[in-house]
Amino acid sequence: MSELFSFHLAASDGGARTGAITTAHGVVHTPAFMPVGTQASIKGVHHDDVRASGAEILLGNTYHLMLRPSAERIAALGGLHTFMRWPYPILTDSGGFQVMSLAPLRKISETGVTFRSHVDGAVIELSPERAVEVQNLLGADIVMQLDECVRLPAERGDIERAMKLSLRWAERCKRTFEGAAPGRALFGIVQGGDDPVLRLQSARTLVDIGFPGYAIGGLAVGEPQEVMLKIVSETTPALPVDRPRYLMGVGTPADLLESIARGVDMFDCVMPTRNGRHGLAFTRFGPINIKNAHHAEDPRPLDPQSRCPAARDFSRAYLHHLFRSGEALGGTLLSIVNLFYYQDLMAGARAAIAAGRFADFAAETKARWAVKSDRRSGES
Amino acid sequence: MSELFSFHLAASDGGARTGAITTAHGVVHTPAFMPVGTQASIKGVHHDDVRASGAEILLGNTYHLMLRPSAERIAALGGLHTFMRWPYPILTDSGGFQVMSLAPLRKISETGVTFRSHVDGAVIELSPERAVEVQNLLGADIVMQLDECVRLPAERGDIERAMKLSLRWAERCKRTFEGAAPGRALFGIVQGGDDPVLRLQSARTLVDIGFPGYAIGGLAVGEPQEVMLKIVSETTPALPVDRPRYLMGVGTPADLLESIARGVDMFDCVMPTRNGRHGLAFTRFGPINIKNAHHAEDPRPLDPQSRCPAARDFSRAYLHHLFRSGEALGGTLLSIVNLFYYQDLMAGARAAIAAGRFADFAAETKARWAVKSDRRSGES
Numbered sequence: 001m002s003e004l005f006s007f008h009l010a011a012s013d014g015g016a017r018t019g020a021i022t023t024a025h026g027v028v029h030t031p032a033f034m035p036v037g038t039q040a041s042i043k044g045v046h047h048d049d050v051r052a053s054g055a056e057i058l059l060g061n062t063y064h065l066m067l068r069p070s071a072e073r074i075a076a077l078g079g080l081h082t083f084m085r086w087p088y089p090i091l092t093d094s095g096g097f098q099v100m101s102l103a104p105l106r107k108i109s110e111t112g113v114t115f116r117s118h119v120d121g122a123v124i125e126l127s128p129e130r131a132v133e134v135q136n137l138l139g140a141d142i143v144m145q146l147d148e149c150v151r152l153p154a155e156r157g158d159i160e161r162a163m164k165l166s167l168r169w170a171e172r173c174k175r176t177f178e179g180a181a182p183g184r185a186l187f188g189i190v191q192g193g194d195d196p197v198l199r200l201q202s203a204r205t206l207v208d209i210g211f212p213g214y215a216i217g218g219l220a221v222g223e224p225q226e227v228m229l230k231i232v233s234e235t236t237p238a239l240p241v242d243r244p245r246y247l248m249g250v251g252t253p254a255d256l257l258e259s260i261a262r263g264v265d266m267f268d269c270v271m272p273t274r275n276g277r278h279g280l281a282f283t284r285f286g287p288i289n290i291k292n293a294h295h296a297e298d299p300r301p302l303d304p305q306s307r308c309p310a311a312r313d314f315s316r317a318y319l320h321h322l323f324r325s326g327e328a329l330g331g332t333l334l335s336i337v338n339l340f341y342y343q344d345l346m347a348g349a350r351a352a353i354a355a356g357r358f359a360d361f362a363a364e365t366k367a368r369w370a371v372k373s374d375r376r377s378g379e380s
Numbered sequence: 381m382s383e384l385f386s387f388h389l390a391a392s393d394g395g396a397r398t399g400a401i402t403t404a405h406g407v408v409h410t411p412a413f414m415p416v417g418t419q420a421s422i423k424g425v426h427h428d429d430v431r432a433s434g435a436e437i438l439l440g441n442t443y444h445l446m447l448r449p450s451a452e453r454i455a456a457l458g459g460l461h462t463f464m465r466w467p468y469p470i471l472t473d474s475g476g477f478q479v480m481s482l483a484p485l486r487k488i489s490e491t492g493v494t495f496r497s498h499v500d501g502a503v504i505e506l507s508p509e510r511a512v513e514v515q516n517l518l519g520a521d522i523v524m525q526l527d528e529c530v531r532l533p534a535e536r537g538d539i540e541r542a543m544k545l546s547l548r549w550a551e552r553c554k555r556t557f558e559g560a561a562p563g564r565a566l567f568g569i570v571q572g573g574d575d576p577v578l579r580l581q582s583a584r585t586l587v588d589i590g591f592p593g594y595a596i597g598g599l600a601v602g603e604p605q606e607v608m609l610k611i612v613s614e615t616t617p618a619l620p621v622d623r624p625r626y627l628m629g630v631g632t633p634a635d636l637l638e639s640i641a642r643g644v645d646m647f648d649c650v651m652p653t654r655n656g657r658h659g660l661a662f663t664r665f666g667p668i669n670i671k672n673a674h675h676a677e678d679p680r681p682l683d684p685q686s687r688c689p690a691a692r693d694f695s696r697a698y699l700h701h702l703f704r705s706g707e708a709l710g711g712t713l714l715s716i717v718n719l720f721y722y723q724d725l726m727a728g729a730r731a732a733i734a735a736g737r738f739a740d741f742a743a744e745t746k747a748r749w750a751v752k753s754d755r756r757s758g759e760s
Contacts, residue, residue, distance in 0.1 A: 327419055
């Protein structure tokens, strides 16, 4: 851990924690939600809107960026922050998860993973060393180790093999990352599927290796929410209190509240933007599917009290019309609405934890979702 | 013409004119360029960016809006200004042009035009009376008469028949529009194809009928630029000096400069947004096709001196990457760049006309386009 990268735990409230991660590109207040900038762009949303939503850190996808335009080109253009003009913190994943889920002809060995590029068919090797090198070229503030993520349900033998391979890769990543610029950090990733024993073994070995932060990977990959939360509950106590904990690829607003209660500090998910593009708005009143016909003549905004201009300024009827007409602006506006919603949820959680009332905050938030203001009074 | 709608001619410079149109929703400085909000949305661009570009008036497409979500629904939701949250002036076309170009099974008679909706297959009748009624329901500040537009080249007999039908429709539209709310105006449309005699006949008859503004329609429909400019040159002298002149569906930056020199005050075109979505940026240095490979490593912005943040803040390499990766943000950013460019071109023209140096302004502007700053020095 460099001198400049640090995590300061400001307050705890039950299992929930609030604090701040300091990086060379700025401070990230936790619990934090990271919008996903897959190809150096938050899909359909201008960076200024992402920033206005309150996002303090983005996630960049190493897999996509190494294939196009390539890590070397981004480095030559000044690194990912300069390239995409996001001067704030960036976390990059290792590329491993997307290799497993997207790349054709992938082959995993002790050395690393070999796959064909979905862009031009080239054969690419991604070793733990190369995964760190690519993320260094991108200039990420937080670099993730290469790991092997097993989709659930899976055989215990497969889960254990992948978990142990990920631990060996973690050591190789740490060696490669040594001497990286100050203010940057490499996180280890806990694997072990839905097996608590394997999870504990993974967490303890990673802690022995020693990282400035720890992720919980291999969840939200097909298992029920209660399984995910059980694993989170059993894993976070095995992680150091003074290091940030990042639950990868999660999730719904309810997932976030439950995971914060179990001691998670960081999240990423495509849900706000992907669901937004498909017409689903997250609001204080719960999700609203704007494509439903009963919005067609509804002059009300999504939420007149929202901090988000798109949620206040446009009627549900207009947003409905944009989706029915195939106008891309609809997806953009709902993505912005959702990014604001997720950031406001995190800000609310941080304030509630600091005030020692996180459980009440979570209960109140969920109670509001249950009120069906999706429909106007008098409508069925 | 209502009391509130007015056109004030501030200055002339040769054939070029600058002035201001006052409507119930605000003032439009001329020469003016109207971005096209086909389906109550400027494709891919947030209204705030459209406004920031300097646009004072939008064009809405009656054909699209009457089919979806319907003029009656928009009226029930407060009219188009409220529906789309654009509180500034709006001009709507009559729907005629798009019926001719988009609708299946269209049939033109003295009564009007009958066609099938491309949305749900319903048979729709659009008469001159209904075209005005729809635009009244939408609440447009400037309403266009229904006309028949003939694609060029065409037989003189066809052009003459359509022109004369358009004149009869003009009278019916005027009768229907009488008593409309103050601050709104109905424009007549000069037709006559590429035939100067028919154009003059159309213009003179329309002036006899009497409108607060006149459009030149049926151009930019397949004829060479010199034919279009010749017709414009021969038509504008037949129109009253004290009424705004609107050249429909035009055009390139060069088309605009040439037409302004010939006395045109208003334009609309999808070119800034459509070309933007396809990777073509209009800049002071001429058009730049950002998809070309030589931009892939170019760290320069499109124009560091632009008033448009998107033209200043993002590198050509990044914009190129967005297009190569299929990220919608690329089309959005280039659309914004182009909307700013068009508005800045109009603002420059207005200032130059007021200063009596429009010819120099046009010559200087075109001379800069010829400088090939599309490529870096040393590149072929």
